[in-house]
Amino acid sequence: MNKHIVVIGAGVAGMEAAGQLSNAGFNVSLVEKDENTGGHLNGWYKLFPDRRRSSEVKDYLDKLINKDGIKVISGTTIEKLVNINGIFSLETREGTEMTADAVVVATGFDLFKSSRKEEYGYGIYDNVITSSDLEEMFRKDKIVLVDGRVPENVGIVHCVGSRDEKVGNLYCSKLCCITAVKQAIEIRELLPETRVFCFYMDMRMGGAHYEEIYREAQEEWGINFIRGKVSEVSESIRKKLIIKAEDTLAGRPLKMELDMLVLMAGMEMSEGGRILAKSAGLETGENRFFASADNHFGSNISNIPGVFYAGTCTAPMNITETISHARATVSDVLNYFKNRS
């Protein structure tokens, strides 16, 4: 079997798909826009549910793609994709071309740009940060305010850029709730004197072990959960952040002074994915992610025969789901060639 498959995107989904396609006997080119493989995995320090280091997963994926049948082409962005008599021609932004017998799109997601929710003051107030900024602090083992002090009170805002018609994202990003709980615990671990408050609309603890971690956060780490979406943030003269919410369970408006506010940025269809969707004629859904051929038994299949999807380019997914989804692509690719021969 000397079929050549191009996998677009070398994040978790792309690397897993490339590795498994190679194991199945295909020649694989793994194309990545950045200089390094790994995608968002590189920005995360420890992962839920077990708080293992993200580098462990990266090591597994590196090993998986480090073989003769896989050519990694980094620093290259695929912008055009055309099917000519069953052979795909791919054009890069850099002006090069390649051909493939089948294509796996694994263009992933972009984190929601939190500055778009202006009322939360990201990019305006120094100590309003995002979940991804906080991971950067965890990596350095140090959580400090801009002036170098240790925060005494930290707030976490769920659903930033998710479930929000005002930014055009009606869907739930699904991972932010558990990320909030994980990060709340990690803050308390590093700073035992610091109080942490999670402002949520619903606690969506649907994944394996999530609910147990939520309970642990209450029981062992004393995290405070307040049911109400933060409506606005302002800064006091003493540089404290003042947040307003309704404590909906108490039925009263609530204000609180915080030193640091962490915004749980949601997931959006990646910019690279959007460009590719447009140029290749790949269908997208109302949520702007790629639309799968069937929600139940065709989630890896696109509207173009021979083009397949893997991972979060189709919907928000955690790493476990992404790896399973990427593996499932291989069986659809095998069926595609079997039916053609």
Next chain:
Amino acid sequence: MSNFGFTISKARIIDYDANDRSIAEYIAEHEPSFRVCIECGCCSATCTTGNFTRFSLRELQIFLKRGENELVRDNIGKCMLCGKCILVCPRGVNTRNVVTLAREAFNKKVKNAV
């Protein structure tokens, strides 16, 4: 008759079957976005009226949906229609129109609106 100090308390229970939800139905019919509230409380957090009086649009909406209309009737007049709640609502509920329609429904005495 002597007063023994006993009274009969009105049941606190929401009697869903007996309650009249016609006002909520009237609002939903004229402003369908009324249906999609998820009770996040953004509207009431940002509300100036709610900061000083017992007025929570989130609470009033859920009371209407359960047919507990009295509290709404007594408080719906407090809204100043400034519309800040519309700006923060993540569900795109036209909250100002909800208030206007609720007032209208009470005035029209929709069905047997309290």
